[in-house]
Amino acid sequence: MQKKLKSILLLDDNLATNFIHKKFLQKANCAEQIIDFRSGINALKYLTQQGIRQPDMIMVDINMPIMSAWEFLELYENSRQITKTDTTIVLLSTSLSPADKEKADNTPVIKEVLLKPLSVESIQQTIDKHFNK
Amino acid sequence: MKMVTKSVSNPALSENTFWIKDLSTSTALLDINFKFVDASYQLKRKFYLEDADILGKTIFEIFPSFSRDWKEKMRFAMEGLKDIQVMVKIDMLNGSSKKVLWRLNAWRNKEGSTIGLVINAEDVTKVKDLERELLKLKNRLSEKGELAKIGSWEFLVEQEQILISQNAQKIFDLNNCSQFSLGLLQKLLGENNKELIQQTLFEAIQNGIPWNKSLKVCLKNGDEILMNTIGRPKFKNGKCHRIVGTVQIVNIKTESASNQTNKINALNASKKVEDYFSNSPSAMVLLDVSNRKILRVNEELLKIVNLKQQHLQFKNYSEFLKNENKSTLLLIRKQLRDFGKFEKIDIPFISESNEQKTLSVSGKLVNFEENLLCEIKDVTEDRKREKDLANNLKKSNNHIKKLVNYTHIITHNLKGHATNFSLMVDLLKETSSQKEYNQILNVLKYSTENLSETIGDLRSMVAIKENYTSKKSSLLLNDFVYKALQNLSGEIRKVDAKVINEITNSQKIVAFPFYLENILTNCISNAVKFRKLTKTPIISISATTTKEYTILSIEDNGVGMNLSERGDKLFKIGSSLGNLSDSKGMGLYLTNYQVEIMNGKIEVESTPNEGSIFKIFFPNN
Numbered sequence: 001m002q003k004k005l006k007s008i009l010l011l012d013d014n015l016a017t018n019f020i021h022k023k024f025l026q027k028a029n030c031a032e033q034i035i036d037f038r039s040g041i042n043a044l045k046y047l048t049q050q051g052i053r054q055p056d057m058i059m060v061d062i063n064m065p066i067m068s069a070w071e072f073l074e075l076y077e078n079s080r081q082i083t084k085t086d087t088t089i090v091l092l093s094t095s096l097s098p099a100d101k102e103k104a105d106n107t108p109v110i111k112e113v114l115l116k117p118l119s120v121e122s123i124q125q126t127i128d129k130h131f132n133k
Numbered sequence: 134m135k136m137v138t139k140s141v142s143n144p145a146l147s148e149n150t151f152w153i154k155d156l157s158t159s160t161a162l163l164d165i166n167f168k169f170v171d172a173s174y175q176l177k178r179k180f181y182l183e184d185a186d187i188l189g190k191t192i193f194e195i196f197p198s199f200s201r202d203w204k205e206k207m208r209f210a211m212e213g214l215k216d217i218q219v220m221v222k223i224d225m226l227n228g229s230s231k232k233v234l235w236r237l238n239a240w241r242n243k244e245g246s247t248i249g250l251v252i253n254a255e256d257v258t259k260v261k262d263l264e265r266e267l268l269k270l271k272n273r274l275s276e277k278g279e280l281a282k283i284g285s286w287e288f289l290v291e292q293e294q295i296l297i298s299q300n301a302q303k304i305f306d307l308n309n310c311s312q313f314s315l316g317l318l319q320k321l322l323g324e325n326n327k328e329l330i331q332q333t334l335f336e337a338i339q340n341g342i343p344w345n346k347s348l349k350v351c352l353k354n355g356d357e358i359l360m361n362t363i364g365r366p367k368f369k370n371g372k373c374h375r376i377v378g379t380v381q382i383v384n385i386k387t388e389s390a391s392n393q394t395n396k397i398n399a400l401n402a403s404k405k406v407e408d409y410f411s412n413s414p415s416a417m418v419l420l421d422v423s424n425r426k427i428l429r430v431n432e433e434l435l436k437i438v439n440l441k442q443q444h445l446q447f448k449n450y451s452e453f454l455k456n457e458n459k460s461t462l463l464l465i466r467k468q469l470r471d472f473g474k475f476e477k478i479d480i481p482f483i484s485e486s487n488e489q490k491t492l493s494v495s496g497k498l499v500n501f502e503e504n505l506l507c508e509i510k511d512v513t514e515d516r517k518r519e520k521d522l523a524n525n526l527k528k529s530n531n532h533i534k535k536l537v538n539y540t541h542i543i544t545h546n547l548k549g550h551a552t553n554f555s556l557m558v559d560l561l562k563e564t565s566s567q568k569e570y571n572q573i574l575n576v577l578k579y580s581t582e583n584l585s586e587t588i589g590d591l592r593s594m595v596a597i598k599e600n601y602t603s604k605k606s607s608l609l610l611n612d613f614v615y616k617a618l619q620n621l622s623g624e625i626r627k628v629d630a631k632v633i634n635e636i637t638n639s640q641k642i643v644a645f646p647f648y649l650e651n652i653l654t655n656c657i658s659n660a661v662k663f664r665k666l667t668k669t670p671i672i673s674i675s676a677t678t679t680k681e682y683t684i685l686s687i688e689d690n691g692v693g694m695n696l697s698e699r700g701d702k703l704f705k706i707g708s709s710l711g712n713l714s715d716s717k718g719m720g721l722y723l724t725n726y727q728v729e730i731m732n733g734k735i736e737v738e739s740t741p742n743e744g745s746i747f748k749i750f751f752p753n754n
Contacts, residue, residue: 017553
């Protein structure tokens with residue numbers, strides 16, 4: 001029996017992509033709550049609120065204007081207001097450039113890089129890999 | 134005595150012989166039994182010997198060619214006969230042989246008794262070689278003398294006899310007559326020269342005056358020749374006892390004739406050079422290397438530098454090289470030194486009228502390296518064209534790179550849209566709830582609009598290509614500001630933005646019309662997009678003109694940005710400012726692209742949460 005997560009945070013600037021991914025996550029029935037944002041700033045605002053429960057998994061699009069995934073992750077990592085628990089970070093990308101690949105490999109907090117668009121299967125596999133040990 | 138000598142084991146061995154070691158000659162000490170007691174380094178070096186090889190051994194063992202017959206001579210030496218010389222050929226280890234002259238002398242101790250021999254070796258191989266060389270040289274000299282028809286002679290004053298060399302005999306057609314009297318000489322030289330000969334000889338013998346004189350002589354065969362003779366008196370005990378000298382035939386006719394031909398040839402040649410120089414289609418200048426003066430210039434050069442002859446001739450040429458950097462001059466100097474010429478090199482030249490020119494100069498040393506002949510070509514236009522070409526090529530390459538980048542992003546972007554569409558259609562099929570159905574439709578609508586915008590951008594990119602060939606012109610700026618505001622009137626009204634236009638109606642700007650409209654629309658649209666939701670958006674548009682640029686400024690009170698984080702990415706495709714609202718990362722990329730095509734630039738000032746100022750620089754020419 002697959003474990004159901006409490007919450008997953010989705011971060012992608014493209015409205016349609018975010019919408020579709022949210023639908024797929026719901027279909028995969030892997031989390032009680034799915035929160036989506038289209039900018040890193042808004043996501044950080046949410047995460048730094050007092051008393052909220054940190055999501056079990058954050059899925060972040062690598063290529064976003066204004067604040068890229070890298071900038072977002074740096075601010076996230078360095079934020080004192082966020083109590084880092086067991087949040088699994090997954091990077092989303094359409095095509096990974098060699099520079100991004102190297103950067104992802106060298107960033108320990110990134111547990112996995114997934115190609116967009118996600119599918120119900122790829123979501124389930126990821127959850128299995130990181131949560132059903 | 135003999136008994137005593139023998140009973141003392143060996144007096145030579147008890148002698149102190151250190152002095153011999155450092156002698157500069159090849160010297161050795163032998164005891165009375167001809168055994169080596171010591172030797173100088175020089176000797177050991179000469180014959181490749183070491184102490185261990187020789188000490189205690191007899192000279193006959195060391196030098197087998199030192200015949201035992203010489204024993205007698207060595208005995209004589211020991212008995213006191215001085216400086217006996219023995220010539221011995223010694224075979225060396227390396228296969229060669231040396232002729233060595235040995236000098237033998239008695240070796241006596243402090244008391245004066247003979248205790249052995251001092252022998253000294255002198256290598257005479259060299260001397261022999263030199264003798265041979267001397268003989269060769271003598272032969273060669275005589276050969277040359279014959280070719281040049283020079284003979285030598287000697288006049289013995291007391292005997293009044295003349296000794297002449299073989300060459301001299303040939304000159305006078307005297308066979309096997311190496312000696313003759315003064316009388317015969319006078320006969321040979323003829324009556325005409327009698328007085329001159331007497332006078333010359335008198336001066337030489339009495340006053341020691343040497344001579345170098347030419348005589349016209351009629352030979353036995355009737356030929357009239359010009360003969361040159363040199364004589365030098367030699368004195369002994371204050372008295373001239375002989376005169377030595379030479380005699381040479383110089384044919385008067387040939388000499389003067391050939392001289393004349395040479396002169397005519399030289400004249401013709403220099404006239405030809407002259408003609409070529411003045412009428413040459415290339416610009417030329419002749420310089421004097423020693424005093425750095427300009428000797429000659431031709432018409433073509435005057436045309437190039439736009440100066441009169443008198444401005445250049447006999448002026449110091451360094452004056453015209455003032456602007457030249459040292460490394461170029463050093464390069465020229467080096468080439469001249471190594472090859473006697475220098476290859477084409479560009480030299481800047483500023484004419485009287487302050488016109489900057491580039492001259493390509495090459496040169497060669499002529500007239501025994503006294504002069505430098507330079508050929509000069511005006512390559513100002515060529516260099517300009519080359520530079521323009523290189524610039525255009527660079528720009529084109531840049532455009533290509535940008536277009537490739539753009540195509541890549543567009544393809545990627547379109548693919549993203551297509552995937553999203555198909556996924557949403559799938560969702561649409563599956564859904565049973567009306568609420569979700571509507572939701573999906575909304576997203577689809579949004580995506581469609583997004584796609585249209587992307588395609589619109591693609592079209593304006595194509596428009597950039599189409600418009601690239603059209604001409605830039607001076608435009609009334611406000612015409613275009615109004616157009617842009619009209620394009621954006623819907624957006625501006627929607628967010629209730631205030632636009633303050635400070636531009637005067639007479640303000641002009643040089644640009645491609647299509648680009649100007651595009652740039653203005655993009656920048657104002659950006660200012661609207663990145664407004665602060667909590668404030669009324671205020672957008673002010675202004676322009677200033679400097680000597681070089683007309684600067685268009687668009688200032689907003691929007692969200693601003695941290696330039697240290699984003700600055701370098703600002704104008705890159707796919708990383709534009711969007712996010713708070715919708716943007717596909719193309720607006721600023723396009724704006725920058727268009728500005729760059731017009732040789733302008735964009736500067737951005739921004740403070741997060743305060744706003745941004747975009748300054749667009751349009752070059753005035």
